[in-house]
Amino acid sequence: MALELTAERKQRLAALVGRYPIKAAACLPALHVVQEERGAIDAEAIEYVSRLLDIPAGRVEEVASFYTMYKRKAPGRFHIEICTNLSCSLMGAEHLREVLARELGIQPGQTTRDGKFTLSEVECLASCGTAPVLQVNGEFHEALTPDRVKALLGELRSRAAGG
Ligand code: FES
Incomplete structure (x- = not known):
């Protein structure tokens, strides 16, 4: 078509x-x-x-x-892109990536079976001063901790459940 x-x-x-x-x-x-x-x-x-x-x-x-900003496959409803470049890495980004992978049951590059979440690991998002950072559908979340990541996932799950 x-x-x-x-x-x-x-x-x-x-x-x-x-x-x-x-x-x-x-x-x-x-x-x-x-x-x-x-x-x-x-x-x-x-x-x-x-x-x-x-x-x-x-x-x-x-x-x-x-360019990673161009998606080759349509992502899930919430596309989580976590930066693991130098500044974010020094501030614990790899651990946050593991938290996300464990909570979602997927690895970077994958989408959950229900199509709600896609997890990607990306290069510098140009917000090094507030590392570690991730984006959800292009919206920044900065100065993250494991607890803040879990809270964010909870909020996204509620939004997904709400339709
Ligand atoms: S290294 Fe993560 S935003 Fe620059």
Whole structure:
């Protein structure tokens, strides 16, 4: 099935393309817009951006696979991305990753069977001063401790149960 975007997203893409001297320069923001629609950058999304910007699909694929901000598979309802880069690691991020893995019953890169949680380990989230940090669906949670992580999971589970 060919990728179809909302009219609003098509307009945003057209504006993006017009903003750059060469179309290819709009690749990163264009992938963001397509990801909003799809939840991930799959083969159809790659093809769409390739045609939109007149660049080879292989080039778009390279860009999409290089940056962790582009998801290759749609994540669960709550996508937990924990930073384990240097500052966060020094502040106990690996232990927090273990707490998350144990509580959720999954390893980084996996989604719970009910589709509610995806756990990912990511590189620096540019919030080193408040390490250790994680993001849930792009929202930052900083200066974490094991107890705060457990409390956060409790809150997310309640939200998931509420529909
Ligand atoms: S090292 Fe974790 S936010 Fe920079």
